Amino acid sequence: MNSTPSADLFKPLQEGDPAVVGGYRLAAVLGTGGMGKVYLSYTPGGRPIALKVIRSEFSEEPEFRRRFKQEVQAAQRVQGLYTAPVIDFDTDGGQPWLATAYVPGPSLAHAVAQHGGLPLRSVLLLTVGVAEALHVIHGAGIVHRDLKPANVLLASDGPRVIDFGIARAADTTALTGTGVSVGTPAFMAPEQASAGTVTPATDIFALGQIAAFAAIGSPAYGEGSSHAVLYRIVHEDPDLSRLPGELLPLVSRCLSRDPAGRPSLTEIIELCHELSPTALRQGEDWLPRTVAGSITERLRLPEPARTPPPQPSVAPTPTQVSPPQPPPGTVDPNAPTGFATPSAPGAVGPVPPPGYPGQPAPGHHTPTPGYPGPHTPPPLTRHPAGPPARQKSKRTGLIVAASVVGTLVVLGVIGSLLSDGGGKDENNGANAPAGSSSPAGGDGSPGAGQQRKDPRPVSYTGIDLTDGYQLMLADNPPRPVESEDAAYGGGDLYFSVVNFLDESSIGTDNGKLVLLNNAQKGSLETCRTETRFTEKIDLTQLTQGSQMCVLSDAGHVAVATYRGKSSENDPGSYVTIDLQIWRNAQEAGGN
Template sequence: MSSAPSNDPFQPLKADDPAVVGGYRLAAVLGAGGMGKVYLSYTPGGRPLAIKVIRAEFSEDPEFRRRFQQEVRAAQRVQGLYTAPVIDSDTEGAQPWLATAYVPGPSLAHAVARHGQLPLRSVLLLTVGVAEALGVIHGAGIVHRDLKPANVLLAADGPRVIDFGIARAADTTALTGTGVSVGTPAFMSPEQAAVGTVTPATDVFALGQIAAYAAIGAPAFGDGPSHAVLYRIVHEDPDLGRLPEALRPLVTRCLSRDPADRPTLTDIIRMCHEISPEPLRQGEDWLPRAVAGSITERHQLPAPAPTPPPKPTTGPAPTPTQYSPQPPAPGPAHPYTPTGYAVAAAPTQTGPGAPGAPGFPGTPGGVPAGPWQQNTHPQGYATPPPHYPSGFAQPGYQQPGYQHPGSPPSGWGSPGFQPAGPRPGRAGLIVAASVIGALVVLGVIGSLLPDDPDTSGKGDRASSSSNGASSGGGSGDTADSGDKAREKPADPEPVTYKGIDMTANYALKLADHPPRPQEDTGSGVSYGKGDFYFYWDSLFGDERVGSANGKLVVLKNSQKGSLEVCRQETRYTEKIDLEQLTSGSQICVLSKAGHIAVVTYRGKAGPDDPSRYITLDLTVWRNAEEAQQS
């Protein structure tokens, strides 16, 4: 996410900006980009945070939400000296958000645009720091995918890499086909620009671009329309004419078109030390004085806006539940409540002094009532602590049908309030109920009478059909429904196959018994012919599983693969990158022929194995659904 388009690093909140995100009161806008907007906030202890709120378009995509949850969990494992750690997040709310430590420094893009190219020592320390950050990020199983100058912040003690993994959450979602690009064209790798393949070597190419950008003051493949830049990246050599001679071998290797020819991160760090005429040590003098001045500007943080007093109430008095805090969704409450703004008493609060607890001051019998229900939030609603659902306590929101425990009936105590009297027409209802009851009693008595000898056959049939009858129902209707229930076929029995080794570019069909992976000849470069295939691109290292005759669903860790679970899922896709899977991951496969299977991924061949294959367990329910018409 890019920095705000102004020399002032802190932009005021606008009318369409939220005042609070996840319980954190916002103080300013830090920047905006294709994925969303970044705000400044604070922890209860006063430490500044950068809160990234994802765009609503992405939030509405279920595949994005699933991937975003995965990436946030992975990002929380990244704890490097040159990364901004993830502090808090909400992946379930109306608009997902992610809070990281605030880095008081400009982005590399902002620094170069304002002050021009950096000296050699700064470029080398920048490159070493970013390489070290990528080592930690890759170690957590994440490929950045969108490493660019706007995602490298220049702090007083070295660079910080931010937004790692977030671009992956948007990759291959529905939005990528509607004009929303993943990755910045000027800093994409050739394989990423051409076929969308992403590996750790992709980030090495971007690192070479960043080093060149910092030393030259411009992108190595030039500016212009995205399609023109992408064409040059794929087909032409970079313009390194203005690059310092000492940096050319390093940058040239990083910008190799073949990912296999690019150096490792360890090699990059070693080469930087060899290039430097003096020992490389990070310190507060690693940046030119003018750029360091931008860091000072970012230390002068704006405070959150003070909370105004409650607005006077006009019109009819509110009901007791209108301002009462609503109960949170199940789950652990956040251990603290951000400071700097008024918060209504949390519904989970207990013990003496808690609103609604026995002996709460000014509330007879512990029933909350009166002015305490109107908190001091400017919109007049309860502000939830972090991790509460974002729909909780919104302006004017009242949970349907919810009455605060122990509260009087809604409207009690309002001017002119009268207890409800008897509803009209109750006498008629009583008479009708009496008639129906009498008919039921007569029916029961009739069923106890002995059958007529002349109609014993009919009596047998009536007895047979009444066995499944529900109380008060006609025997004919019940017989019909029983016949329909008997007509519905039972679920097929599952068949399980353990330890199937599937070679790269092979596929299997769920109807086969046992399923034997077959070579996928003549099926194109990246798509198989079977119900489930394993594809590997030997040139770019791309690995994926998919289905050419159905659809797939990657199950969550909390789910256990079963026929019912697979039938209920709707998060469909046709292909899955192998890097998304870990040992034990389960995938529902729903074939067009009506077969349903659960694939349990067990792992892939080791680096020293001469064959490339994956191992999986397979449970199949054959003919579980109607076959789709082709």
Template sequence: MSGTPSVGPFQPLKGEDPAVVGGYRLVAVLGAGGMGKVYLTYTPGGRPLALKVIRPEFSEDPEFRRRFQQEVLSAQRVQGLYTAPVIDADADAPQPWLATAYVPGPSLAHAVAQHGALPLRTVLLLTVGVAEALHAIHAAGIVHRDLKPANVLLSADGPRVIDFGIARAADSTALTGTGVTVGTPAFMAPEQASAGIVTHATDLFALGQIVAFAAIGASAYGDGPSHAVLYRIVHEEPDLSQLPAALRLLVSRCLSRDPTGRPTPAEVIERCQALSSDPLRQGEDWLPQSLAGSLTERRQMPEPARTPPPAPATPTQFSPHTPRPGFGPAYSPTQAAPNRPSPSLQAGPYGPSTAPVDGGRQPWVQPPAAHRPPPQRKRRNLVVAAAAAAAVVGLAVVFSQLPGSSNRDEAKDTHSSSTLSSATSSQQPDPKPVTYNGINMTENYLVMLADSPPRPIEGEAFGRKGDLYFQPRSTNVVEKDEVGSGNGKLVLLNNAQKGSLDLCRSETRYADTISLDQLSDGSQLCVLSNAGHIAVATYRGRSSKTEPSQYITLDLTIWRNAQEPHTTQ
């Protein structure tokens, strides 16, 4: 939940800001970033939350919503003391949103801008805290992807890393476009900036950048236009001349162009402990006095609203939602605990709510009582509806007994309707193809056809398999799980065939594995994903045996949602 307001930490809501999101009454604006706007709100018990509402542009992309929900669920598994826990979210809202615990402290970016470089002891404590946060994030199978000073908050008892993994959801949306990466250029790793490849080591490069930024007060790769900074990251050495000598070896290792040369979070912590004359322990005195004093204003937060949130004014207004299972630290709103009675409806601070059962969630996000239909009128409406339905059924029975009416005629009408529906669906235009050239797929990396652009990711790092992946001496569409349901099919086209959507749809020659020995420059494969995407992959060769990493190069032309999704049992 990043974003640094220009004047004070709490800005008043404006006319374009919603009053309520997901049942949470918004109190103030905390900031805004590339993905959305961040607000201050409270739980019914008075705990402050930072609630980010995603920009409408992302909300219109169904793939973003799917990936957003997936990443939020992954983020909830992070159990680190140096992270801001995810409390609630809704990927299906008119604009998706995410709520985390509020951290009463400035971002590292704001702190350096206001107070300059930090002293060595503070930098060491900052480094071990962020490294421990990365250890917890990586243990949950997440790569942060956008670790930067704006995403590191400085609280009184240590740093907090925020927004982990959410950038990956944005990376899948068509808004990013071909060749455009999600992240902050000055803090990208070389492999992320050049090829879009992201692994756990990518976050360690960003950590090195953060350490240098905190100790120097500026980026190690300088400022300027994004393309100029990215060029320096990929091709030039960082400027560490102003860095304290004690930190140079550690930062140099983190900023290695070779991801395998970077340390692990545990190694970073060990090195920092060795550099400190006293054991590194987080405490109230970890920040310099001038910076610690600025935390006071962030503790003087606006009071929660004392009135229930208003009813939605328009169909586009954010409205209270009933959270799904899995959101919240220990909540299960739709399921009572085993062998325990179901929750009962009670009046809560935000209107009728469900009383918690043994620590269960109290969904205060139910509509206020004043806006619920009167029970008596509701029953009367139900009676009228039932009577109308009975009358329709009775007329249907009478009509079926009239001369000239028969089941044969009814079947004919049904068949005509079905034929018309089929003809209408068959007339739907084919999706437009999107082409991505020069994709380098490293050994044991995979691509998903739904991703835009389809950047290779490490299969083992995410514990999943993809539409197309590269293993030594073969390309293959792999089984999705242990029961054997596949993630798609491959077809090796003949040299005389030119890959197209119609050809890939009509082919019936499927293979599970295709050896690289069968391929030459220009060979084409049809890739048919069970999710309904179709692609033509054109093989462009492989790396030489002398190169440190082995990869193949492909051009991909993708027709997304070109056929009905298919699943196997």
């Protein structure tokens, strides 16, 4: 990364470009498309990523946000050798964004524009690579919908397909009719252009178009206005007169107007191997040297911006004697500069920059305090630095300590007399109202007659929980993530579809569920008093508006309201729920 990067490939940030997105400091502009702008950034470990920020016009559309969230969650499941994996995302912020692995290679569109069509072997290797990528994408329940030369990157070890499924999020928004172009007419299938019908066979047609474009150096249905190109796709045959004869059988079948007449991905891969005079193996020599040279250019990345940790205005002065453990909320001179010791629960303070030792990577949620987990960091509080407090004499410290102990003893005696002599709580809190705690014990819980204040509920609406994904009630917001065991789910709440059992269910691996009847209203009080516990609820038991109590082992309580399931026309399977959560509403493990 010491070579000077090309100004044409990595454009500097301009006025109006953000400096940081989702904790990632932006280094350069990679490109601009119909749906947003793509930036170069780096993970805390220094790996380059491509971060796409969605245009504000789309982010203002509620339907787009819902679809975009669903598609990004589905895209996380795609982990193929010929795709750029999703690294991180935020679909709920002011401007949604998506980060994928950076691929140091030109797009097929750029390579053909600069160097013309590719030789036969390169076209065949390109076709089998994209076919394998589509196999993985379709296996995750996604149809690409916008497969075109600009969405196929040419890396040194084979092609990479990007932006799979994301165009679907914009298809139903009002913006598609107001000048915002989604998709490329020259690479649409006839059924997509005429009726908007999209199936996996739609991507097969686009693959045939890509193979023809790579070999000929121009679209098979010609160029011109969108209406003229779409008319030719729907009503006329493609111009394959300049296509090498070896590719004609493959491309012709892929470009069949009838989706049923197009070959499967397996057939395409087998046919490519049959057409090749030599064995097809991806390697460093799969591209012509002129095209491979542009890959080298893209390896000369601009240096990532350096963000030093914040510094206090006055550095703390060390004392001659080793200081005792500082009380909560005060600056610890032995701690990293600029950060303080843990404060009281719920304290809010600045967070170290991404990449600072001990700090989680951006975009990955850390459970809130009170949720058990090995990676739960204490909250950090920073205070203005000042001169160190003067140490008091040992004699003064002993007097203060004795006074405190004496006060505690007196308060304990008074509390005992009130509890024993009042006669108002003979059952030691058994008849106390909901939300009250039992008498004080060795665990430090509130004493008799003391009210345990219920936490305020937090509400989240329109959460799409995809098949094989889970969420944690402690996360804010609760973000569905892929389950470690997609067959049985995991987490505080998961959705699972077991096809061979024809069973769809919502379940929990970290607590209990209660399906409320129609006469019950979901509330904290209702969830606390119900005892009809289960760990899985079949989707056939739910109708729109059905409510479930979720009681996690960590002590969080939620009411989940079922809003429906994805339709058969959706490429993925998911349920939509609303959540009302009371965090730390009861003792951990006490439900």
